[in-house]
Amino acid sequence: MSVSNLLENWAEFRHTHPVDDVPHDPYKWAMSIDLDACSGCNACSIACYAENNIPVVGKDKFEHGQVMHWMRIERYWPEDGREFPDQGATFLPMMCQQCEAAPCETVCPVGATNHTADGLNSQIYNRCVGSRYCSANCPFKVRYFNWYDYPTTENVWPAEMTQQLNPDITLRGKGVMEKCTFCVQRIRAGERAVKNEGRILRDGEVQTACQQVCPTGAITFGNLVDPESKVHQKWKAQQVELTADEQEKDKEEGGTDLRGYRILEELRPYPSVMYMERVRESAI
Amino acid sequence: MIDNNFDRRDFLKVLGWGGAAVALSGCGNTSVEDGKETVVSYVEAAEYVAPGISVYFNSTCAQCDAGCSISGRVREGRVLKLEGNPDSVINRGKMCGLGQAGVQHHYNPDRVREPLLRSGDRGEAITWDKAYALIAEKLNGVSGDQIDFLTGTVSGHTKALLGNYLESLGSKNHFVYEAVSPAVQRAANMKSYGMEMPRFNINKAKVVLSFGADFLGAWVSPVHFSQQYAEFRKGVDGQRGVLVQVESKMTLTGANADRWLVVRPGTEGILAMGVINALGVAGLSLSADVAAAVKPYDKERVSKDTGVSTESLVKLAALLKDRTPSLVLLGSAAEGYAHGSQNAAAINLLNQVLGNVGKTLEASAAVPFPQIAPTIGNTAALRMVNNRLADGQIKVLFTYGTNPVFTAPSEMKFKENLGKANFRVAFAHYLDETALQADLVLPLDSALEDWGTLVAEYQPEGVQISVQQPLMEKLHPETRGMGEILLSLVKQRQPESYKAFDDYYAYLRTAMLKNKSEFANSAMDDDVFWNGVLSAGIINVGGNLNKLSSKLSTNIQLPAPAEQDAKYPFTLIPSVTANLRDGRHANQPWLQESPDPLTTIVWDSWVEIHPKKAAELGIVEGDIIAIESKNGTINAQAYLFPGIHPDAVSIPLGRGHEAMGRYAKGYGVNPFQILDRVFDGETGELAMHETKVKLSKVGKRVIVVKDEGFAGGAQHGKKIAMTKSSDQVDLSEEV
């Protein structure tokens, strides 16, 4: 994709999703994460390793920033300069936001990362040439690059540990980029299963691994265009619009008492993950 | 009928239902005993196993003692992933990270694969026949009181068989040791509430005041409490529950508090008394003796002693008075002192004064079958075994589910004393520090290969017996299940009583069928019943409720806050993290690479120092610090941590292995080693927070390997992780 081509057709690239003339049908996968429920326990992150064949890189590679955790829990301290963080920390589960106008997609020279009709940002491993432009352009820094051939690296999956690997997912070799997929293998398996019944997936029939394990139920996942789905209802109640780069409620004088927001929305990646603000008691 | 000469009572005991508080059906022979049916483990590929299709089998997580039920995804005969079983009242379909890593315990490359007999400092592989013969030989002529079992918490039919085996040896010496255990609290609860472990209803409380109970991390039944916590945050009628956490080092739970109150180490009890006093001042009516007991704890004194401001104290009392019911919890941070029992008593008194007993703190059900009820560990057990070893009273020592060489403070000289026993047998998954000292190592099946039953101490609803069944064939042909080994051992002693059982599976099945009338309809077909048990993975029995009492005891002796030791000016807080606990799972790489939630550090230990104190001492992140107590020195990288009292430093437990396997050995340091030998005055439990240390820089600096970026947890004005104040939101409108 040449730069001139890119520039000429910029609007089109930027505008593939979301649009009214090409509505999501029948699926648009999305999430809602409640930061007031999330305890920062990291169970979701480990479940993601278990589900998605993520390599454990070890201490040295971790030091070089080569950790592969598709789901990471960011920990923030209050910045009020007080001696103690006496309202605790804030934990933020961070993974690919499955942007509708994904900054990572437009820069891929070979189109290895692109959008699916059901609103996922997909990564085609065997097309990826490892330029890492996508990672550089991702505002959320949730793309992870295979600097090594982990399947053959010592002590990553020694002997019997290979038996734990999920056969629904490939092992990624050296030189390819990877990231959270919204557990696409679970979505596809679910779709196939209900296809025989001639229907589409109902809310709750597919859970992502992180959602399924989360002991506080902080993560809601589902089909945003299904009015019956929890995720649809949450987005609606929080008045967060997928296609907006600034929510109407935020334009109101004095702000809003709704907790829903999207991170770095103003950059116009149109993320598919809505977060709900943490709450702290005012009476104590 | 059964043709041998033991009577019905004995038969029930053999099967683990001895002394049952509920009726058991009359004797009957099972088809297995009659030889009409053979036992075929269903893990042999059945017809319905289709390649490419996953099937799920229910079992029980054995990574900790909470007893969460799991559902293992099995494909082509191998287990891939564990999910929570939605039908369990303990974990309702959820799990923790430690539990997820159970598959890495199972597939671990460093498991022991065959029985090993010491020959010099090497282990020589031997057969099971030889191992059993050797045990019989070594026990020959040894009197029962010279035979000890040192185990971790045990329950279910493993415990029943273990008990029967010990009895057959004429030994009463079963010591149950947990290095990290709320044992002080159990004793205090027994006094205050008439039971060691009542039910805590976090979800019904409007305010939770927790004195260091890390119920979202590593305390008692974290998955269960995390779910309660989520409900508590949503609140009743849109009134969101408020969490106040009191501790000297921030735990994961503390990091989620609406107000985190840092206290001077050891003054938790004083603060509790101060809150009662302040409640009285705020107008809560106190009985005369309570009022008298808390009289000395006026807010100025309490503030001076604890470091909590009078303003916070008054606000806290107002909140507690205003929003009822509340719930007061206590954890290791309050228990770990020489006056731990007194701290606990003061904290329980606060719960009673607030009227929470019977509301947010309720009676738990008693396990009606004493033989399978859990026997819970404590640290006093280690002390007893250690003394017995030192005095030469133990000839043969068996260890199971515990790694005392790693977890005993080095001053106890446990490793040295271990040498005084004639014969040491370790039941082990790994060659850990304790197994390395053994004469005979017996390799265990993983929890995902084994049969069993497990009864958790914390029972949220009735009593749940969790069933463990193999999720796949054994990986290593020469490992054995604990139940299987115990059955073989007890058969050596009492062949007649156990001859009906070819293997542990047959034993377990017979035991369950024996009690069918209690669990289901006695008219139900045996196979239907048994298959039902296996497919559910859970048996729920009602269990009578323990009797909840609320005895106010105002006889509480709290010492004045400890003066700073000039030579050792810091209190060492050995912290218990959700993933690594006492270190038994440190060889599971997911746990090593999963960042510590608070510091985001991986694969190593660290010492937490308050930034202000660090500045005073000229310490920056990554400086290698020698942490010296009276009993030794360990070196760890410094991490500047705002959530800690400036007079305390904290090092996490669980790392610092010298053995165990490739992912554990050589990573980090072991703070157990340098603990001072101070015990709680009442219970004799090791006072984990009583160690005083001094710090010095060794002149080396490393890059701390951690997940947080250079911003170190700052957002720099970007709207990333956002917070609203509770008066700005209306949760009742939310879906």
Ligand code: SF4
């Ligand atoms: S979060 Fe990053 S990787 Fe994911 S779609 Fe958006 S830009 Fe791409």
Ligand code: SF4
């Ligand atoms: S599992 Fe749930 S509570 Fe734990 S860190 Fe992940 S989102 Fe938060």
Ligand code: SF4
């Ligand atoms: S809390 Fe314990 S029993 Fe439950 S999933 Fe975690 S490790 Fe397993």
